[in-house]
Amino acid sequence: MKELSLNILDIAQNSVSAGAKNILISLEEDEKGLLTLTITDDGKGMDPEMVKTVTDPFCTTRTTRKVGMGIPLLKLASEQAGGSLSIVSVSKKTDPVNCGTTVKATFDTTSIDFTPLGDVVDTVVVLIQGHPEIDYLFLHSTPKGVVRLDTKELRxxxxxxxxxxxxxxxxxxxxxxxxxxxxxxx
Amino acid sequence: MKTLAELEAIRERMRGKVAVREASDNTIRIVVGMATCGIAAGARPVLNAVAEEVSNQGLSENVTVTQTGCIGLCQYEPIVEVYQQGKEKVTYVKMDADKAKKVVEQHIKGGKVVAEYTITNYKK
Incomplete structure (x- = not known):
């Protein structure tokens, strides 16, 4: 992926496929240049075995195919920029009320191998265009201030x-x- | 400044129009592949170009623009499919924003398939 914002678009599509009604996309940048990306949804979640396999492209079988290369590509982008990726997920079978998935990736934005964020506005617009029935909360906080969009307010x-x-x-x-x-x- | 008051004004303007659209039966559906393969190949600007051009050409009342997952032709992404009742599906491959605008103008508005961008043309 040429831009990190494309990875964000791709990962958020997994939340859409998981039947999420609410998706939070958060970008937090601190003074030292550490960037934390968090994508949280209230979709059907994954069981622990699946969480283990989604980061490995070669473990993808037909049943997990909808996840495919998306997570491995984000993991690569994160690790090559000195960060890491983690996934926490509660499957609907385990807890039908509080199910959902959180994908978190960190990046050192000062690293030479940091993939530029790119056009994150475009990503948010494309997500809403694709599934306008879902509620999105987009937050990008930087040392200079915050960019925010809550579709619930627009609705x-x-x-x-x-x-x-x-x-x-x-x-x-x-x-x-x-x-x-x-x-x-x- | 984009204020919520401005959004309210847009709502008032659009109220009548939305009702008209629902009544129409003769819609064209444009579908853009937005899975990992499509996104990596450049589908995001293609989707935006399609949506923008449909609006610019005043076609919003009869045309819907939607997204889909991987259709198994990853090497041909970005892919744009056009569905129209009573007509065969047209699949455009290796698209970019400029090609997408041309498709909206010539095919969706003008009714003439842009043969050079179709998969049939590519496979020859």
Whole structure:
């Protein structure tokens, strides 16, 4: 993957396939240049055996195929930039109420092998376009400030009949996020 | 500044339009492959170009743009499929943003398949 934001898009698609109703995408950057990416969903989760195998591309069998290369690619991006990847998951079979998966990856952004974050706004817009019925909370905190988008707030304004996937709404979302990123540059 | 008040204004503008769309039966469905293979090959800008061009050409009322997973033709990604009632599915392969715009303009709006980008043309 050329951009870390593409890995984020890819991993979040796993949450969509897992039937998530809420997806949290969080990016936290500290003063020292450590970046922590967290993607949390309330989908059907995975059992412990599957969690063990999803990071290994050669362990992928037909039943786990929907995970495929996505996690291994994120793991690679993280480890080559001096970080690590972890997955915590509670399967629906174990706990139907609190099930879900959290994928966490860290990166040293000062590493020469750090994959640039790229266009994360594009990633958020594409996710909402693909599944406007899901609620997304996007948070990107940096030492300079925070960029935030909560689709629940937008839904409160738009009501039931207008989908977040409408082009004009997506354009508003893109504009809002871009403005917030611009403000951080000042 | 993008405010929630602005979003409210968009809602008021759109209310009537959404109802019209639901009544229409003659829709064209454009599907972009967005699995790991598609994303790595550059599907994200293709999807955005399709969605933008559909809106720019004023086709939103009859055209839906959706995403799908891997269809097993990873070497041909980014792939865009066009479904239209009563017509055979058209599969465009090795797409980029410019090609995607051309497809929307010539095929979706103009009704003429862009043969040079189709998988049939590639496999020859």
């Amino acid at each position: 409160d304004v738009l009501g039931e009949e207008i989908s977040l996937g409408e082009f004009e709404i997506l354009a508003w979302i893109r504009g809002s996020l871009e403005e917030q990123y611009q403000a951080l540059k000042k």
